[in-house]
Amino acid sequence: MAGALGLGFEPRNAGLDELASRCGASAVLVVSQRDRAIWLPDGTPAFRFHGGMAVLRIRRMIAGEIDPLVVACDLRPGDRVVDATAGACADALVLAHAVGPEGSVLALESSPFLHAVTSFGVRTRRFGEEAIDAALDRMEVAQGPHLELLASMPTASADVVYFDPMFKSATKAPPGFEVLRALADYTPLTAEALREARRVARRRLVVQDRRGSGELERLGIPEAPVMGRTAPVRFGVLEVGSG
Structure with a gap:
């Protein structure tokens, strides 16, 4: 998915704040078997599909x-x-x-x-x-x-x-x-x-x-x-x- 979207890939081996800081990322797409979510390193709630x-x-x-x-x-x-x-x-x-x-x-x-x-x-x-x-x-x-x-x-x-x-x-x-x-x-x-x-x-x-x-x-x-x-x-x- 990272390759298809042209994004860098980082394994989840640290907190998202640390990962974002280390990579200089303004947003993080978190991928797991059960979920996809977009997270901003500013305390904003993550975006995921929930029907709303x-x-x-x-x-x-x-x-x-x-x-x-x-x-x-x-x-x-x-x-x-x-x-x-x-x-x-x-x-x-x-x-x-x-x-x-x-x-x-x-x-x-x-x-x-x-x-x-x-x-x-x-x-x-x-x-x-x-x-x-x-x-x-x-x-x-x-x-x-x-x-x-x-x-x-x-x-x-x-x-x-x-x-x-x-x-x-x-x-x-x-x-x-x-x-x-x-x-x-x-x-x-x-x-x-x-x-x-x-x-x-x-x-x-x-x-x-x-x-x-x-x-x-x-x-x-x-x-x-x-x-x-x-x-x-x-x-x-x-x-x-x-x-």
């Missing part, structure tokens, strides 16, 4: 609550969804639950370090809850820039393409999220990426945006009436086909 708020969101959906992301994506049983900005894969897990047994979710992650953690977690982590574990089985995590990966996909090969770009300003987040924030790609969405997404999507393109950022306006995507006006986030939706 997605687990709670799915439990709420099972209890009858409506998830705004699912509404924005207008998901239907059997849909194929591309989450083009996977991050911690929390949204991808919710989407995978929503599309049901015949559906699937392909999550794209540009950072090879984050991908090393999330792809392993999706393959190996199980919660002992049938609905959540089944959703994990419907997920795949691919590594690479979303523009490059979308351009490689056949036309109309997904029902929905979803973007949730990383917010530049800090938001309340679960433990480990600061590691994700440190390694995430902050490149703004481009018109070229949206064109590829519209080509790939049969039905709908969805973008999550921080309220007040102006990104939806910059991209020319209308806001969908999914969230209340006081909510910190909003969704933009483009219909790209008859579905």
Whole structure:
């Protein structure tokens, strides 16, 4: 793994602080048979795949609550969804639950370090809850820039393409999220990426945006009436086909 990622390798023969200091490392990818985690030598909680708020969101959906992301994506049983900005894969897990047994979710992650953690977690982590574990089985995590990966996909090969770009300003987040924030790609969405997404999507393109950022306006995507006006986030939706 170190060779594939172009990283130095050090056996775990000392504490992580000592290892990081000895190697001059700003981050450490800890690899074991059972786990993958990214650790920063500044006291920040390590980042590992744990499902996060997605687990709670799915439990709420099972209890009858409506998830705004699912509404924005207008998901239907059997849909194929591309989450083009996977991050911690929390949204991808919710989407995978929503599309049901015949559906699937392909999550794209540009950072090879984050991908090393999330792809392993999706393959190996199980919660002992049938609905959540089944959703994990419907997920795949691919590594690479979303523009490059979308351009490689056949036309109309997904029902929905979803973007949730990383917010530049800090938001309340679960433990480990600061590691994700440190390694995430902050490149703004481009018109070229949206064109590829519209080509790939049969039905709908969805973008999550921080309220007040102006990104939806910059991209020319209308806001969908999914969230209340006081909510910190909003969704933009483009219909790209008859579905």
